[in-house]
Amino acid sequence: MxxxxxxxxxxxxxxxxxxxxxxxxxxxxxxxxxxxxxxxxxxxxxxxxxxxxxxxxxxxxxxxxxxxxxxxxxxxxxxxxxxxxxxxxxxxxxxxxxxxxxxxxxxxxxxxxxxxxxxxxxxxxxxxxxxxxxxxxxxxxxxxxxxxxxxxxxxxxxxxxxxxxxANGVLGEQENRNDAALRLTGQTVAPGIGIGIAHFHRQSAAIRRVVADNPAVEKDRLESAMEGVRSRIDTLLAAPDLAEAGEHRDVLETFRMIAHDRGWLARMNDAIDNGLTAEAAVQRARADMRARLGSVQNPYLRERLADFEDLANRLIAQLADEDETGEGNGTTVTRDQPYVVVARSMGPAELLDYDRHNLNGLVLEEGSATAHVAIVARALDIPVLGNIPGLLSEVNPGDRLIVDADNNQILLRPTEDVEEYFHTGLKARAETRARYQALRDLPAQTLDGVDISLLLNVGLMFDLQQLDATGATGVGLYRTEIPFMVRRDIPDVKQQTDAYRRVLEGAGGRPVTFRTLDAGGDKHIQAFDHDPGDNPALGWRSLRISVDHPSLLRNQLRAILRAADGAPVDLMFPMVSTVGEFDAARSILDRELEHAIRGGEKLPSNLRLGSMLEVPSLAWQLPEILSRVDFLSVGSNDLQQFFFAADRGDQRVTHRYDPVSVPFLRLLKQIADACEEYGKPLTLCGEMAGSRIGAMALVGIGYRRLSMAAASIGPVKETIRAINYSDLETFISNLLKSREGRLVEHLKAFARDHQVPA
The missing domain is CATH 3.30.450.40 (GAF domain)
Known part of the structure; x- marks a missing residue:
């Protein structure tokens, strides 16, 4: 051997x-x-x-x-x-x-x-x-x-x-210097536009010593550095702009727990025993973690890797004591001009190290909308773009950089005219926001007096702040899965109750519709790992999981009932494909109501139960489902995807995915007519409701409740207030009798002819 x-x-x-x-x-x-x-x-x-x-x-x-x-x-x-x-x-x-x-x-x-x-x-x-x-x-x-x-x-x-x-470059130049203007595409993590100088996030300080002379001294240094990092994290979490409860607090508290992981410290001490300095031991532990988790696709494990990367960076910086820049040694990183942070990935607390005064954006080579740093960034209203392949090899420190997260792109080293265009756009954006702000307290009512209720789709506590800002009449869809997605374990009844109570309080008396857990597919629950299958959108997900695991649904329903504390509450079941599925979920709710009565708990003064219509099969069971529900909500995103058999995320088939088309509008009108016949309120939640043209089409076929992202409330309200419903209804009715497939251009022509902003 x-x-x-x-x-x-x-x-x-x-x-x-x-x-x-x-x-x-x-x-x-x-x-x-x-x-x-x-x-x-x-x-x-x-x-x-x-x-x-x-x-x-x-x-x-x-x-x-x-x-x-x-x-x-x-x-x-x-x-x-x-x-x-x-x-x-x-x-x-x-x-x-x-x-x-x-x-x-x-x-x-x-x-x-x-x-x-x-x-x-x-x-x-x-x-x-x-x-x-x-x-x-x-x-x-x-x-x-x-x-x-x-x-x-x-x-x-x-x-x-x-x-x-x-690293000293003694063998010649190490890296390429790019100077040409370039556009890179990515995924919107947090919306907005930002312009500034590219500043590379310091992933770790330089390690100047690898070999240890005295292991006992190195262990003392490591323990001292770990205490310093823990103290720094406590200070960051005490910041006033992060004090409010919400998902970002859950994320940061989980990060704090990882900083106290004794197993991680034990592995670093073992590396010191084997001859490494404290800094090299931290680097060794980080490399081991990368080797184990670097190629996994599990979002929970990817987030754990980002957390450990963050903590390793803090430890190495603390050990190196790089006080010449203030980065990572316990002080806040400041810049005297607007800047955009560039990084491969980022842990949730690392963003807090930067002075928010001139921080205009964050761009990540990795990272998605469900990343923990994304939740913190949205709470701080910082535009973020993630999943940008090749980012670090294309950007140079000090480059001018435009983050256009609203359009999934960044512009590197833009020409003066392009940058001026975006500055003009930011000014126009501010003026447009002021125009929408002026509409905030006015009703979404057509010129001939038809009232439309505009509601918010909400996933984070931060989103609830937009109720007052936009003048939305309530929450048409609260995605209860978000608190599950940001935790390493399934929240218990008390934790869920506290979260839902904060939502109801944040709504300030306006109605909130809770959608029960919509797990699976592209919504990964950290503590509930399962094989997504060959086609996760059509697989074991959403209500199917909840019915197969009734304790999961029972705990969630119990928490919603307790959070209501006697007030009215609306809740609905997602992805119902048959009436039998709805009945199975309803029986679980009935058992929870009986449990609450036996326990002497307050029941909601008015409990309204609804179903989402996202699966086309339910459209052929409308009489049966409408006889069982108090309201119906159309989930247009999934319904369109299933209706056209086209993945809306696949660029190769996007031309086949047309919500404003004759067949799809006929289906939606069939649903609206049935709800009117049965006297059941109908809401549409999804991207279609948030576009001006989509909203016009929906209003024209009889929809009176539209739920959308906060940014869409102002534009849609402006469009609705310029419409004469009678003219629009007649126009769309005639279009649906024709054989035309695509109606977008027809609706745009109607808008031009009637001076409707579209």
Missing amino acids: TAAVEHNGFGRNSRSMLRRLRDVMAEARAPQERLDSITSIIAADMAAEVCSVYVRRADNLLELCSTEGLNQDAVHRTLMHFGEGLVGDIAARAQSLALSDAQSHPKFAYRPETGEEIYQSLAGVPVMRADRLLGVLVVQNRSRRQYSDEEIETLETFAMVLAELL
């Missing part, structure tokens, strides 16, 4: 190896000579026949800069793009890779000048510093050798040492 196979993590030999590498780093020799020595030392310690170092160059190229075992003529000649070959794949994903038969891997790219065709096994790790990729470290062997986890861990530690040499 070779020495490498016997290798077992960071033992006494590895501590000696780290000191040898440190000595080489300190030698007064040319950088290339030092790099070659390091390469040889690593090869010997790993019992590898090849050890190679690839360094990142301009345009995301990787240059072979040193090797022990491959042809020396290939050094400084072999170049690979990010994503090209196994080395390029390691760089592109910033993740380690170990293969016993590398040449059979589909990513393998043969380079004849290297002479590597005789080597079968390969292990490679990214060389990172301050979350920036500097290169790739690779070892190879002729035999089909299975590299152990301990060997990969050792190689990653060697890469940390190597990063200190490469």
